[in-house]
Amino acid sequence: MSTSLAAILAEMKDMKGRLSRMDDLEKKCQTQEENLDELERKCKSLEAKCYSLERSIQILIKEQKWEYSAPSIPTGYWVDRGLDEGSVRAMKHLLQQMEGRTTDLRSGRNITTYLVEWLPFSVSGTTWY
Numbered sequence: 001m002s003t004s005l006a007a008i009l010a011e012m013k014d015m016k017g018r019l020s021r022m023d024d025l026e027k028k029c030q031t032q033e034e035n036l037d038e039l040e041r042k043c044k045s046l047e048a049k050c051y052s053l054e055r056s057i058q059i060l061i062k063e064q065k066w067e068y069s070a071p072s073i074p075t076g077y078w079v080d081r082g083l084d085e086g087s088v089r090a091m092k093h094l095l096q097q098m099e100g101r102t103t104d105l106r107s108g109r110n111i112t113t114y115l116v117e118w119l120p121f122s123v124s125g126t127t128w129y
Helices: 002-063 075-080 085-107 111-118
Strands: 121-123 126-128
Touching: 075 085
Parallel strands: none
Antiparallel strands: 121 126
16 A cells, blocks of 8 residues: 555656646746737837838839939030040030939839949959849
């Protein structure tokens, strides 16, 4: 009988240990649920801010009234600096291209095309586009 009593006492001790472990796990689970609730609240708040910022950006884009404002350079400027007629035409063409591309980039048109045309460069034998 003492053997069965010892077995019962050992089983009760084991059950108490399991019960204590379960209590610890329940506390940990409760803490995790509280953390999850807090993170969900923060996430909703951040999503609302993100939506608001996206709307603000869309409004700013729609209301944007940008125009190319660099002053025109008269032909006499180039002639006074000793450029011949062909070079003056080339400068005017270059400035027209710069204005067109600047306007396109500013408005979001053809950005990929310009990045590929304007930005290829080589570093250590690798070409970057």
